[in-house]
Each structure stands twice: as C-alpha cells, then as structure tokens.
Amino acid sequence: MTAPWGPPIDVLPLLVREEQALIGVLSDLRTPEWARPALGEWTVHDLAAHVLGLKLRRLSRDRDGHFADGTSWVSACRQLSPEVLFAMLVDSTTQLTELWKHRDLDEPAAAPLWLTVARDYAEQWVLQQQIREAAAAPLLDDPEFRTPVVDTFLRSLPQALRAVTARAGRQVTCSVEGAGRWTLRATAVGWTIDRGAARSRSPLASLATDADAFWRWCSGTLPAAEASARVQVSGDPAVCEILRGLGGRGCLSRFSPR
Known part of the structure; x- marks a missing residue:
C-alpha cells in the first residue's frame, strides 16, 4: 500500500x-x-x-x-x-x-x-x-530551502482529507509556482500525495498559488485581502474548505503530535 x-x-x-x-x-x-x-x-x-x-x-x-x-x-x-x-x-x-x-x-x-x-x-x-x-x-528564499517547507505543509492534506469519500483515482491538485506541483489521489483506504502534475483533466478540486504567498498563508501571516487574490481554490466545496484550512497554521495542527 x-x-x-x-x-x-x-x-x-x-x-x-x-x-x-x-x-x-x-x-x-x-x-x-x-x-x-x-x-x-x-x-x-x-x-x-x-x-x-x-x-x-x-x-x-x-x-x-x-x-x-x-x-x-x-x-x-x-x-x-x-x-x-x-x-x-x-x-x-x-x-x-x-x-x-x-x-x-x-x-x-x-x-x-x-x-x-x-x-x-x-x-x-x-x-x-x-x-x-x-x-x-x-x-x-532560495528554492532549496523553501521548497521542502512547501512540500511539508502539503503533506498534512492526506490526513485532512480522510473524511472525504471519493471514487478511487479521483485527484486533488496543488500547484505552487516557484516550488512545483503535487497530486493527491483517492484510494480504497484513504488519500495519498506525491510530487508531480495530475493525470486527470477534471480534478475533484485544485489549489493554485505562488511559493511566497503559500508559506505566508500557511503560517497565518498573509493578510486576508492578499490571500483572496493570491491563493485560488476551486472545485468540490467540501474539499475546497479543507484546502482553505491550510491557511492560518492549519497545516501544522493536522500532523500527529510531536
């Protein structure tokens, strides 16, 4: 698995x-x-x-x-x-x-x-x-230092999506300019995440932003007005709500306790 x-x-x-x-x-x-x-x-x-x-x-x-x-x-x-x-x-x-x-x-x-x-x-x-x-x-802000941070924040999503039931193979895409692309895939037992673009032309939901906006958004320091302009979330309403939960340090709270 x-x-x-x-x-x-x-x-x-x-x-x-x-x-x-x-x-x-x-x-x-x-x-x-x-x-x-x-x-x-x-x-x-x-x-x-x-x-x-x-x-x-x-x-x-x-x-x-x-x-x-x-x-x-x-x-x-x-x-x-x-x-x-x-x-x-x-x-x-x-x-x-x-x-x-x-x-x-x-x-x-x-x-x-x-x-x-x-x-x-x-x-x-x-x-x-x-x-x-x-x-x-x-x-x-060099990509070698910043990209692992973006990657880490996104790794909270499989756990965040665990309550979302979707047909196996459905995908959620995350595109972060200056860092890369990530794809979440529904399986029979939950969600997985991997680097790379989605294979589906019609993902269940998607997130698109840039690396600078993303880390600020995830750490709760991106002003709301900037967030609405620089972070685009679209697709299934329930999934979009979870994606928006990355903002304001939500991504850190979803990992297992340290």
Whole structure:
C-alpha cells in the first residue's frame, strides 16, 4: 500500500545550513535591534527565543527522554540579554542534526520520523523568515530551502482529507509556482500525495498559488485581502474548505503530535 504521507522529504542536509544562516543574521544585529517588532506583540528577541525553545524541547524529548510542561518559554527568555540568548542559540547549533543522523528516519510509525524532522525544519525556517523581515535582512528564499517547507505543509492534506469519500483515482491538485506541483489521489483506504502534475483533466478540486504567498498563508501571516487574490481554490466545496484550512497554521495542527 502506498504510504499516505508520500515519499520522504530529506531536510537533514539543510538543518545546519539553516541554523548557520540564522546565526549570521542575528550576529549582525545591534542590541537595540533585538527589540524590533516582528510578529504581533513579539519582537525579534521573542522569535529567536521561540526558535531556541523548539530546539531544546526536541532535544530534551527525543534525545534525553524528558517530558515536562512548563511556563511560557518566550516570556521567561525576556529576562535574558540578547548576548546570552545568542550564545545559547550558537551552542545548540548542529545538535539536532547529530540527533537525527543517528536515528532511522524511515522507522514505521503513525507518522514517519522524517516528517517530524521536516515539520521542525519548516517551522524554524518560517520563524527565521519572520526574523529576517523584522531585521530588514534578505530572506532565506532560495528554492532549496523553501521548497521542502512547501512540500511539508502539503503533506498534512492526506490526513485532512480522510473524511472525504471519493471514487478511487479521483485527484486533488496543488500547484505552487516557484516550488512545483503535487497530486493527491483517492484510494480504497484513504488519500495519498506525491510530487508531480495530475493525470486527470477534471480534478475533484485544485489549489493554485505562488511559493511566497503559500508559506505566508500557511503560517497565518498573509493578510486576508492578499490571500483572496493570491491563493485560488476551486472545485468540490467540501474539499475546497479543507484546502482553505491550510491557511492560518492549519497545516501544522493536522500532523500527529510531536
């Protein structure tokens, strides 16, 4: 049976490079620039703290077997100077790569481990983009960094479509300019996804947008007026509603719990 999540997304070669790119941006900031507004009430400092929290939480759980709830990490990190926070980020660099390269990312599970790694990469990449925009730095927008993020967000769709009953072979298409095309296919036991254009000339539903709009839409930072102009969804109403659910971080919430 074809895996519903589709073929593996290999972000392992990108993890350290993405981390180093973030360190490079933060190293150029003067202390007052860490207080620049970035996302809602969050500053550059808050976003950097969130990145660090994601990494340390993953290391604590998956490397050290430590599971615990706590108070707001970002709020607590506001007590740290930019210099201390930066040093902690530098110290964490490469640790996740070391963790994952010694694990079997294809190990059978409800959701494969490679998807967990890809999801973490996607979330951290989005946060870096938001930091870069707040700091007026160039985006880390090369296709090699951005396309796996688009791919990861779309991998939530087989699970999102599980309640949609369709004849085996019916297709849903997703075209993201600057990233590629994806096709979801109905099977007797659910939906699968794969890279490539659809074979059907009459898909059940379709989504068309561009890569820049897509990641912003999925992370909940694309204004509604822009979303209506830059993200086109058409076809079966029930499927269209699910496709629109990708917006506003809906794609992240549909993966299995981390």
